[in-house]
Amino acid sequence: LISQVEAGGEAARDVLRALHPHTGQAHVVGITGAPGAGKSTLILGLTRHLREMDRTVAVVAVDPSSAFTGGALLGDRVRMTALAGDPGVYVRSMATRGQVGGVSRATADVVRVFDGVGYDVVLVETVGAGQLETAVARLVHTTVVVETPGMGDDVQALKAGLLEIADILVVNKSDRPGARQTARMLAAEVEGTTREWRVPVLPVTAVEATGIDAVCTCLGQHRAYLERSGLWVERERGRAKAEFLDALSQALLSRFLTRAGCAQVAGWVERIASREVDVHTLVESLCERGV
Numbered sequence: 001l002i003s004q005v006e007a008g009g010e011a012a013r014d015v016l017r018a019l020h021p022h023t024g025q026a027h028v029v030g031i032t033g034a035p036g037a038g039k040s041t042l043i044l045g046l047t048r049h050l051r052e053m054d055r056t057v058a059v060v061a062v063d064p065s066s067a068f069t070g071g072a073l074l075g076d077r078v079r080m081t082a083l084a085g086d087p088g089v090y091v092r093s094m095a096t097r098g099q100v101g102g103v104s105r106a107t108a109d110v111v112r113v114f115d116g117v118g119y120d121v122v123l124v125e126t127v128g129a130g131q132l133e134t135a136v137a138r139l140v141h142t143t144v145v146v147e148t149p150g151m152g153d154d155v156q157a158l159k160a161g162l163l164e165i166a167d168i169l170v171v172n173k174s175d176r177p178g179a180r181q182t183a184r185m186l187a188a189e190v191e192g193t194t195r196e197w198r199v200p201v202l203p204v205t206a207v208e209a210t211g212i213d214a215v216c217t218c219l220g221q222h223r224a225y226l227e228r229s230g231l232w233v234e235r236e237r238g239r240a241k242a243e244f245l246d247a248l249s250q251a252l253l254s255r256f257l258t259r260a261g262c263a264q265v266a267g268w269v270e271r272i273a274s275r276e277v278d279v280h281t282l283v284e285s286l287c288e289r290g291v
């Protein structure tokens with residue numbers, strides 16, 4: 001199903017159509033942060049913990065460098081072998097080829113598949129603080145931002161971007177010096193915000209699985225908060241609207257282009273290029289004529 005959805009087109013639509021009534025149950029959690037912050041290690045710990053609580057977990061890594069591996073050849077890569085053979089866990093890496101828009105749409109569709117087939121929790125790993133994270137933040141319910149001790153002023157900008165989207169802040173590698181200071185600094189940072197949800201700052205040592213239970217507890221609390229406040233439903237509605245309008249505009253555009261025909265479209269383009277008419281005037285007149 002995932003391959004079909006990733007490939008797009010008619011087959012993808014069939015899958016998503018069939019799954020649609022079954023979606024909307026999974027808790028979708030984004031795990032983001034700088035390269036090497038320990039996102040994959042944290043995900044491994046979270047997955048183990050959630051499995052102990054009998055929850056099924058799907059993992060989507062949106063960057064190839066974030067890949068999880070079943071083998072032993074890739075050195076530092078996080079090994080999911082401990083979970084191999086467990087039917088309650090599914091791990092999928094997605095290539096970032098193509099544009100942010102394409103990636104986030106493909107990710108959204110893959111997340112929907114996991115949701116639709118009944119995974120309780122879907123963890124989505126993304127790197128950095130770019131457009132992709134903001135796009136991914138929109139498709140998840142809860143965003144966990146992973147920081148590490150010893151952040152300098154140079155990462156101030158990055159930090160600001162990530163702080164905006166954080167629902168939970170993790171200070172990973174808390175076995176290292178400066179962890180408390182970083183946690184204090186981040187706590188002061190979130191103090192200043194006026195959101196109803198107080199962003200918790202959690203010290204974690206992912207390699208030793210220390211602090212993982214607190215992260216799980218906060219994930220549950222955040223989900224409860226979203227449901228209680230009506231934000232869960234509101235978010236669902238927001239997503240439905242964005243997707244509907246997106247699909248509608250694509251469908252209308254392609255229908256329009258087919259009806260108009262290549263030659264006519266080329267003619268319109270030519271009129272604009274030769275300064276005979278401007279884009280908006282032409283579009284307006286086409287709409288008025290009901291073309």
Ligand SMILES: Nc1nc2c(ncn2[C@@H]2O[C@H](COP(=O)(O)OP(=O)(O)OP(=O)(O)O)[C@@H](O)[C@H]2O)c(=O)[nH]1
Pocket residue numbers: 033034035036037038039040041042065066067076077078127172173174175176204205206207208
């Ligand atoms: N000291 C220490 N090292 C850690 C901890 N967690 C992860 N690491 C190490 O940090 C390195 C990166 O860990 P990953 O989990 O691959 O980090 P990542 O954020 O997924 O990395 P990318 O996906 O490549 O961006 C590995 O060598 C881990 O063993 C921790 O709590 N303490």
Ligand SMILES: [Mg+2]
Pocket residue numbers: 039040041065066067125
């Ligand atoms: Mg990773």
